[in-house]
Amino acid sequence: MRKPTIYITRKIPEYLLEPFKDRLHITMWTSESKPVPKDILYEEAKKADGLLCLITEKINQAFCQYASHLKIIANMAVGYDNIDLESAQKNKIIVTNTPDVLTETTADLTFALLMATARRLIEATNYIYNDQWGEWSPFMLAGSDIHHKTIGIVGMGRIGEAVAKRAKGFNMDILYHNRSRNLEVENELNATYVSFEDLLKESDFVVSLVPLSEATVDMFDKKAFQTMKSSGIFINASRGGVVDEDALFEALDKKIIRAAGLDVFKQEPISSTHPLTKLTNVVLLPHIGSASLATREKMLKLCLENIDLVFQGKQPKTPIY
Template sequence: MKIVITRKIPPSIVSLMEDGHEVYMWDDEETVMPRQLLLQHAADADAIFTNVSDRIDKELLGRAPRLKVVSTMAVGYNNIDIAEAKKRGIRVGHTPEVLSEAVADLTFALLLGTARRVVEADRYTRAGKWKGWGPMLLTGQDVYGAAIGIIGMGRIGRGVARRAKGFGMHILYHNRTRKPEAEQELGAQWRSLEQLLSESDYVVMLAPSTPETHSMIGPRQFAQMKPNAILINTSRGGNVDEQALYDALTTGKIWGAGLDVFETEPIGKEHPLLQLPNVIALPHIGSATIETRLQMADIAARNLLAALRNERMLYSVIG
């Protein structure tokens, strides 16, 4: 059977799929597989090994009559037309759980880095601007003992809360359903979204990408936040209205933002948010540790192969 891999992955993972199968891999680690090339190879593909950057939509699925499985090297699958895949009997696998702690680490790193202006201070030093100690030079915000509001208390949210507990933070959370285990283990307190926004020094967006969460944080929500508040988003870019965020940052409605995700990725250097000194912007590297990415690739490959053998996948969205 033919397997299409849309991004360069380690040889050890490719070798898992080469046994008895024809494998085509887009041999570039950083650039997205060109759309026309993806459509061309999907036409006779039995399986696609994909990632968050690829658009596996109705058009592509309609051009892939042999396709049996789409396996994404990610937790989220909003780039895949799930309804269309289900209609066509195409199985879909993903890679949850394995990346939760890595993303929680990166989320808290962004929180600390934004609060203490780490990237800005590094650039200041490298540019030769440091002339001596100043009482208010590059002062930031306190983290220890501050209030953190976590939107989305899933596995990653609980991981962030555990780290916040170590910093003596007051932990608030908003979730569609209460999480008694998190409340008991971490001392987390449920709040309505409005309450969380008004009480938190740090608002951490970890909600999944759904029609309900699209632009969940917009002009009205920024108006409810503290002027010293910092927004951290390591969920999906579409969960935050980027124009509203830019306006909030430039008018002093909030103090700063740490972002690992954007509505359209990748972004160019001309993106408005990249022009602001009170923003740390990362290239969607929440799960980017060597160990985690290798585990994700391994699970995605094993999901794909299981589906081709008509066996149960390790983690499935469909089938």
């Protein structure tokens, strides 16, 4: 009996593949760091029964029609804005993602980004590297306190809850805005549900953890930044598309808000010529929210398990629909 052929769009360690090789014929792109070119992706997808892809792959209507024979697309991410779900569903392609396994790791990074931005850690590091550290002075690199401040979390899903738990350890007041109320986080963490505008007005730290959708594109725009406190700090660990980057640049450059920490951008990767890199009151990371060794292994394992289950005629663990 022929094994189903699975194409993986990035090179991953062989030890993760070994448990599945008896049942699946696995091929993959040759690079760990560079995305598979579009023409090669299409060529390999034509020969494959299943696809394991990253958020760097744009699975659009044209792809779904071209590769309509695929049984499953396993996306190595929680978000799936890189996939045209309507087209996939129309072509009867199962789509899965990797929720839960990266929640705590992403929350760790989100809070670390908040802390690094508030306490100006990158500036302080560069202070030494650039031989700027001379005499000590009372306000040298003075940043913002985190403890006993107000955090406003936009998007109170699993990661939002995990960030709120970390904020509670810093004795922060927790505000949140979501499509619907999360009574569990209100009861357990004494979080308060507020409107988006009130969250912006009242928070010392505004943290974006919303998925990218038609409703959230550029939701953090010029008006949003003008509504924030002038001492406010903005953190984005969700998707770059939820932020109007021109408006954010203006808000940071003109000191409309104090600082920002970003792990995601509208177009990735960014380069050293990106306008935001010219500012000192911003911390920029290369989309590493879930980047711990253990978590990335769990994400890949879950993708492979979902694929394996589908070809055994079973339900995948984490279907999107």
